[in-house]
């Protein structure tokens with residue numbers, strides 16, 4: 001886990017564990033704009049795709065995550081599928097910091113492009 005320097009010092013960034021699949025489910029269920037996944041899907045994200053997923057936790061509670069995966073036919077491109085920063089942590093640069101931290105990880109050193117799909121109505125995204 002890596003500590004963030006400009007958000008609460010108790011906030012820690014790092015990869016997921018398989019147990020985080022339950023917390024993903026909770027955040028996806030309670031966040032507008034996002035579609036829920038099955039718990040099985042969340043578990044696969046947290047295990048098979050852990051190299052391209054970053055979590056932010058405070059007191060061991062998941063408060064934010066960014067899930068990306070390499071596009072199979074274009075592995076130099078990271079597709080950002082889901083990003084959630086819970087309300088109390090928004091507007092403080094956490095999503096930006098998490099994305100930068102993820103891209104600095106050894107597993108993402110060869111990423112050249114980012115892709116994302118968002119609706120026009122989601123200004124924050």
Ligand SMILES: CC(C)(COP(=O)(O)OP(=O)(O)OC[C@H]1O[C@@H](n2cnc3c(N)ncnc32)[C@H](O)[C@@H]1OP(=O)(O)O)[C@@H](O)C(=O)NCCC(=O)NCCS
Pocket residue numbers: 031032033034081082083084085086089090091092093094095096097118122123124125
């Ligand atoms: C989108 C979201 C992840 C942003 O997280 P955040 O930590 O607040 O974002 P940051 O503080 O890093 O801000 C990043 C940029 O977005 C801008 N921004 C953040 N919230 C904004 C808002 N409500 N309206 C307009 N711009 C916004 C910031 O000004 C910043 O821009 P800058 O780099 O030019 O200064 C967060 O609002 C969220 O979880 N929303 C609900 C879930 C969602 O819609 N996820 C995206 C689709 S998967």
